[in-house]
Amino acid sequence: xxxxxxxxxxxxxxxxxxxHLNASGVPVIRLDPADLTGGVSLSGEYVxxxxxxxxxxADRLVSxxxxxxxxxxxxxxxxxxxxxxxxxxxxxxxxxxxxxxxGSDARWMNHPDxxxxxxxxxxxxxxxxxxxxxVPATLITTFPQAARExxxxxxxxxxxxxxxxxxxDPPRAVPTSRVxxxxxxxxxxxxxxxxxxxxxxRADIRLTAVDDRLLAARKATLADADPDEVDVRFASSDxxxxxxxxxxxxxxxxxxxxxxxxxxxxxxxxxxxxxxxWWFLECNQSGQFGFVEVETGxxxxxxxxxxxxxxxxxxxxxxxxxxxxxx
Amino acid sequence: MQPFALNYARPAVDLEATAPxxxxxxxxxxxxxxxxxxxxxxxxxxxxxxxxSTAGSKTHFDD
Numbered sequence: 018x019x020x021x022x023x024x025x026x027x028x029x030x031x032x033x034x035x036x037h038l039n040a041s042g043v044p045v046i047r048l049d050p051a052d053l054t055g056g057v058s059l060s061g062e063y064v065x066x067x068x069x070x071x072x073x074x075a076d077r078l079v080s081x082x083x084x085x086x087x088x089x090x091x092x093x094x095x096x097x098x099x100x101x102x103x104x105x106x107x108x109x110x111x112x113x114x115x116x117x118x119x120g121s122d123a124r125w126m127n128h129p130d131x132x133x134x135x136x137x138x139x140x141x142x143x144x145x146x147x148x149x150x151x152v153p154a155t156l157i158t159t160f161p162q163a164a165r166e167x168x169x170x171x172x173x174x175x176x177x178x179x180x181x182x183x184x185x186d187p188p189r190a191v192p193t194s195r196v197x198x199x200x201x202x203x204x205x206x207x208x209x210x211x212x213x214x215x216x217x218x219r220a221d222i223r224l225t226a227v228d229d230r231l232l233a234a235r236k237a238t239l240a241d242a243d244p245d246e247v248d249v250r251f252a253s254s255d256x257x258x259x260x261x262x263x264x265x266x267x268x269x270x271x272x273x274x275x276x277x278x279x280x281x282x283x284x285x286x287x288x289x290x291x292x293x294x295w296w297f298l299e300c301n302q303s304g305q306f307g308f309v310e311v312e313t314g315x316x317x318x319x320x321x322x323x324x325x326x327x328x329x330x331x332x333x334x335x336x337x338x339x340x341x342x343x344x
Numbered sequence: 345m346q347p348f349a350l351n352y353a354r355p356a357v358d359l360e361a362t363a364p365x366x367x368x369x370x371x372x373x374x375x376x377x378x379x380x381x382x383x384x385x386x387x388x389x390x391x392x393x394x395x396x397s398t399a400g401s402k403t404h405f406d407d
Contacts, residue, residue, distance in 0.1 A: 026367035029374050030395045032383035036373070047372040056369075075369040164348075176349050184353060194352035208347025251354075307395020311386045 019044040019079045020325045021072070021123070024090035025051070030307035031090045037322035048074035051093025053110040055100065061117045070117045084123040086325040089132065090303065124281070126324065127302050131279035135302040138179055138211065142297075148273040149266070150297040153288075154214040164202035164212060171214040172198065175247050179211045181299070192248035216296045221249040222287035224263060225306050226275055227320045231268055234309045235261035235289070258312040267295050274300065281324065363394060 020043055024031045031047070038045045048057045052074070061070030061081065070081035095110035096102060115129060127135070134140060145152050156167040157179055168174055177193040184191070195215060202210075224233040236249060236258045246252045263271075267287075275283055284304020287295035306317045365374040365382040374382040382388065389395050 027363065027374070027394075029363075029365070029382050029389065032373045032381070033395075036381065036383050045372060176352060178349055183356060184350065188356035189350075189353040190356045191349055191353045202348065204346060204348040204351065207345050208349065210348045305395060307389060308393070311390050311395060 018083050018085035018328070019046055021045075021079070021084050021087045021118075022047040022090055023050060023088065023092040025049050025093050028091045030305060031088075033307055033310065033318035034088070034322045034325070037319045038326065041322065041326060043322075043326045044079075046072065046074055046077045046079045048072065049093045049098075050095040050110065050114055051097045053096045053099065053114065054106075055098055059114055059117065061113075068117075068120060070121075072114075081117055081121045084118075084121050085328060086124045086126065087118060087121070088126045088321070088325055089129065124327070126281045126321070128279060132302050135278050135280055135283070135300065136181070138181065138299060141300050144274055144277055145270075145297040145300070148277065149270040150274070151294055152297050153216055156212045157209055158212075159206055159209055161202045161205045164205045164210060167212055168196070168200070168202070171212075173215045173217075174212045175215045177211050177213065177248075179209050181301070190251075192251045195245045195247050215244075215247065216288040216290050217244070218288040219291055220289040222261065222285075222289055222295055223258070223304075223309055224267075224271060224285040224287065225304070225309060225315075225317050226271055226280075226283045226285065227317070228275075228281050228324055229272060230320050230324075231263050231271060232309075232315045232317055232320070233261040233263045234258040234313050234315065258309055260313050260315055264295065278302075282321070363392060364388075 020038055022031055022035070022045060024047065026049060035045055035047065050057070053059065056074060058073040059071065061068060068082075072079050072081065094107055095114060096106045099106055099110075119129070125131075139157055142152050142155055154171055156163065158164055158167075174196040175193050176196050178191045183189060196212065218238050220238055221236045222233060223236075224231060226232075236254070237256050239254055239256065242252070242254065271283075271285060275281070278300075280302055282302065284301045284306060286298040286301070288298060289295055306321075309315060310317045363374075365376045367373075368375045371381070376382050376385065376388075
């Protein structure tokens, strides 16, 4: 049975997993939904109570019933590279592709429904609280007065995007940034704003979870680091990421989070404070892992490949209300 | 009228523009110009930072 990887061609991080799948002899088909209906084709028929579907990318043809797992990595928007792209064609193509795949018995990393829900940061914060993860005091608001009062209670704040998305016209990044004292919060009225108590950190933690396998890495913060450099992605530190042990209570909470979220993969970001407490910042359901593996040597790509390689489900059909194996 | 968070925006980095590899549809992998598989060259990946969590670029929308 085959592993389907939905991602862009330039996703070299996905390559790290494909290398392991190739080494273990597991068939792989990799395609970008953006290439529908050019380099990628699909077909499915629902006849006599059964479904038969196929996908083709380049010269590879695979039966949808022959998929053991589907890795939704960094897929492009469906049909955006078609000869005559349109929003209508994108919707048609996305419905056809993901609709057929949703009908397969393959395991997902991660299922689109779970992924969509898991991208909501406010939902993440609440789930993290319920799972017992420490969450810094946070406010999401369009009320300038609420922001001012929050700043009175928590004078040392950071601001970050609610969605994690970044403006594209022109392309910009919005790093987590420290909010200066006496900041004017009037512009809070022009867009939902996420303010969070800054955690004075001695390290950043990236915990990559692949099902029940937890691989944590720690990047220490320099003692003389600029406290305005909040976002590790934009910090100038040369200190390396190093493997770290996961405290048992955190491990238990993270596994609970994954179960509740219906995720088989998650990249958790924590800030470690001076007491050693790991403060939950976010969980990216498709977070990057390549940079961690490159620096720490942790076998994240291999672990993902092993999860994707597990035998697919036995094909079943429902007969008279009971589950019957199809031979 | 700009939302508060955009006061902290900065130009995005386009990492893909400088990648010294190209996708091989037969291998389903990115291949360096000398034929080697890019994903096996960790030193290069570290140098290029193409696997890094750096928000705002094409393949890093969900870091």
